[in-house]
Amino acid sequence: MKNIIVGILTLIIFGLMGWVAMNGGAYNGGEHGKVIADLGDRSASSVATPQEKSDREKEDEELSALREKAGNIGGFKVSDEYKSKCASCHGVDGSGMQYGKKLMGPKLFGQSADAIYKKLEDFKSGRKENMVMKGLLIHMTKDDLRRFADEIGEFPARAEALKN
Numbered sequence: 001m002k003n004i005i006v007g008i009l010t011l012i013i014f015g016l017m018g019w020v021a022m023n024g025g026a027y028n029g030g031e032h033g034k035v036i037a038d039l040g041d042r043s044a045s046s047v048a049t050p051q052e053k054s055d056r057e058k059e060d061e062e063l064s065a066l067r068e069k070a071g072n073i074g075g076f077k078v079s080d081e082y083k084s085k086c087a088s089c090h091g092v093d094g095s096g097m098q099y100g101k102k103l104m105g106p107k108l109f110g111q112s113a114d115a116i117y118k119k120l121e122d123f124k125s126g127r128k129e130n131m132v133m134k135g136l137l138i139h140m141t142k143d144d145l146r147r148f149a150d151e152i153g154e155f156p157a158r159a160e161a162l163k164n
């Protein structure tokens, strides 16, 4: 009797293992995995099939075209640190960036320096949760946040100056 119960339990356990494996329900990195996938971890392409790879290559090209565009909006001047750390998601003039249907970063243009500063603080402290922004700001000082905020707050005036 005991043996039969043990046998049945063993079958159930193996069955479950198989089912979990087939459904890909095993740990895939959870939220962190999603964030990394959202960021478009291109290094994962090593496991992609050739067909997927060429799709990825196309995506990469589109993305670098977008980045190119982001770096060259009609003479709009930004600091190197904004350009290298923020523009790839928020656009070089802070107008936000869309990649396909996916929002890379929301529009910052037009928000006051104080409003931006407060939002940056909220991300850094975790009051507002966003893995991407938090990871980015975690090593920045308040002065750094202030500098970015002041610069972004100036964008409308810079755009105005370009028109004249």
Ligand code: HEC
Pocket (backbone or CB within 6 Å): 082, 085, 086, 087, 088, 089, 090, 103, 104, 105, 106, 107, 108, 116, 119, 120, 129, 130, 132, 133, 136, 148, 149
């Ligand atoms: C990898 C992409 C990425 C980069 C790089 C990035 N951001 Fe963001 N940022 C986001 C996303 C996505 C959000 C939206 C988060 C949310 O609302 O939960 C966001 C939100 C913000 C917001 C809040 C906007 C609002 O109106 O709610 C500010 C301010 C901001 N980012 C500033 C910056 C600054 C300054 C930098 C450079 C130091 C930067 N970001 C770099 C993706 C990025």
